[in-house]
Amino acid sequence: MLKKLTLTAMVSAALLSHSVFAQDLTVGFSQIGSESGWRAAETSVAKSEAEKRGITLKISDAQQKQENQIKAVRSFIAQGVDAIFIAQVVQTGWGPVLEEAKDNDIPVFLLDRGIDVQDDSLYMTAVMADNVLEGELAAKWLINKVGGKPCNVVELQGTVGASVAIDRKKGFQDAISSASNLKIIRTQSGEFTRSKGKEVMESFIKAEDNGKNICAVFAHNDDMAIGAIQSIKEAGLKPGSDIYIVSIDGVPDIFKAMMAGESNATVELTPNMAGPAYDALIKYKEDGTVPPKHIKTESKLFEPDSAKEQLALKKDMGY
Structure with missing residues (x-):
């Protein structure tokens, strides 16, 4: 019984420590916009998953324009956020601004979409479906x-x-x-x-x-x-x-x-692309664990039944 109570206490302490640590994190999220029901759901889930972990989330709506996203990323860099999440409009043209994030030691996480850059060290991981x-x-x-x-x-x-x-x-x-x-x-x-x-x-x-x-x-x-x-x-x-x-x-x-x-x-x-990204970020900040370059989510086909x-x-x- 004593061992069981000790194990329970250890697990509770670990969870509390994880939660307290996450509360010190601020993430800037450059979202494409709200062009679809799915995109709106992704934003909603990103907020709820952040709240679960005690993470401060700042969202910038790009209204489907890459130039707005680049401005948002530069703003997040200036604010000194702990990480930047991007659901990018297009896959090209990201090199310079991601270099800026890297120079400021701010890890970048891609959500839902990939990018085309010569140096893939410019982002930490991409959470996306196949x-x-x-x-x-x-x-x-x-x-x-x-x-x-x-x-x-x-x-x-x-x-x-x-x-x-x-x-x-x-x-x-x-x-x-x-x-x-x-x-x-x-x-x-x-x-x-x-x-x-x-x-x-x-x-x-x-x-x-x-x-x-x-x-x-x-x-x-x-x-x-x-x-x-x-x-x-x-x-x-x-x-x-x-x-x-x-x-x-x-x-x-x-x-x-x-x-x-x-x-x-x-x-x-x-729509839950942010959850796995938050977990990867927390782990990286806690002990330096680098996540895999791609974190794949599951895809299933559904019919009327x-x-x-x-x-x-x-x-x-x-x-």
């Missing part, structure tokens, strides 16, 4: 759905130059390259927004015999898919049956669309 795998999972679902029947696909891409858009496109294209019955007939950026997804889908429908030549939509995120669904309905077609819908993120509205029979599949992207359950789970997560 975005190539996400595109691949979407493609494999569609291949199985249509069987061997011909299927013309239109693609709603994410922000031009964003690593996540590049990778999701690659995963999808590589996977359907072995399925001669599937063909991407039109592809254009919908900028990860619902309104732009709707606008681009309208142009696709007009160009393809009022949508009759379109078998499926592959959207790089759910918000663009929701916009596409609206356009399909306005064209007098039935999304989910006349035109299949497969997308990525797993936000509440796509599960609602599934329950209404208007969407077919989504690949979930967890699990939509109700997933919708309830999303609400619990703060969506």
Whole structure:
């Protein structure tokens, strides 16, 4: 009994020490913006995960402009934060400002997206999903759905130059390259927004015999898919049956669309990118442990049969 009590006391002391240490940490987070339901959830989860650990979090909304992010990072450096988190708009153009962070001994953590730099020591780790795998999972679902029947696909891409858009496109294209019955007939950026997804889908429908030549939509995120669904309905077609819908993120509205029979599949992207980053930061500050260069989160594909359950789970997560 004495040993058990001693062990319990040791564990409690360790947790308390961990919490007290974390309370001394301040993190600056340069967020892309709130262009989608998923992005808003990522911000919300980042706040709640910081509160759990007693970390002070400062968030700067870039409104989808890289120049705003660079200004925010420089501001965080000037403030002397303990770490900088970045969910970056695009993957290039980060070298100079990250050099500044490194010169000031401020570790940088990337959330959700990768960057293209010659020196990868400019950031400590990238917490992100396997975005190539996400595109691949979407493609494999569609291949199985249509069987061997011909299927013309239109693609709603994410922000031009964003690593996540590049990778999701690659995963999808590589996977359907072995399925001669599937063909991407039109592809254009919908900028990860619902309104732009709707606008681009309208142009696709007009160009393809009022949508009759379109078998499926592959959207790089759910918000663009929701916009596409609206356009399909306005064209007098039935999304989910006349035109299949497969997308990525797993936000509440796509599960609602599934329950209404208007969407077919989504690949979930967890919004909790900050939690693993906080834990890696705390460990690094405590004893110098350097995290792996990439911390991968899990990606799962969901269909309508699990939509109700997933919708309830999303609400619990703060969506």
